[in-house]
Amino acid sequence: MPLLQYGQTTIEWHFQIDTKLKRHYVTVERGQPVLLRGPQVSEAEQEALILQRARWIREKLAQVNQPQVNEAIVTGSRLRYAGRTYYTEVRHTPDLASPMLTFTASRFVIDSPEGVSIQPGALIPLLDNFYRERAQEKLPARVRHWERQTGLQSQGARIRHFQSRWASCDARNVLEFHPRVMELPANVVDYIIVHELCHTVEKNHTRAFWALVAQHLPRWRRQHEILERAAFGDAV
Structure with a gap:
């Protein structure tokens, strides 16, 4: 899916053609890419539409991706x-x-x-501060551990909020982790780290990428399934 960098916020969107609409609409939901709906337009035109609403999108993302705490x-x-x-x-x-x-x-x-x-x-x-402090304390050491284990090298690790993902490997091979990975079991966090380290070699989820993951974590599917079931950003 295409991405737009707006300040410190990475906006990921999905375009859905809707010929019944005369204009374009943006929907922001928890744990999902931004949904852009409307008549067919090119990706460049989509990006322009997202940029027009980027400030509003950023504010809504900050609201909907907060941990779900409904009661005192x-x-x-x-x-x-x-x-x-x-x-x-x-x-x-x-x-x-x-x-x-x-x-x-x-x-x-x-x-x-x-x-x-x-x-x-x-x-x-x-809670956000707690998870961020724990992530900054613990994740860099685990990244270094898995670099030694796998022979794969990143350009460092940092903590940042994402729209709808737990982690990422950027174009410079810097690994980025949402602070709320600290909610997850240690073996699932390790899977996330290895997954992102494999992206330093294979940027896309190709057959070669998953073969590389399996080479370093033969039972990766079990952790992947746990991660798929986890509610992104759900803290309570």
């Missing part, structure tokens, strides 16, 4: 990390200016100045 979090709620859900304790800490989230290896602890519950709007940035 209270003591006893569970939050996801490393393939497991962990008990969460919410403490009323009135001296704080803003809520804080910590992880104690066995539970999440949220200190909130508002009371013994925390609303989704306040929780989401705390």
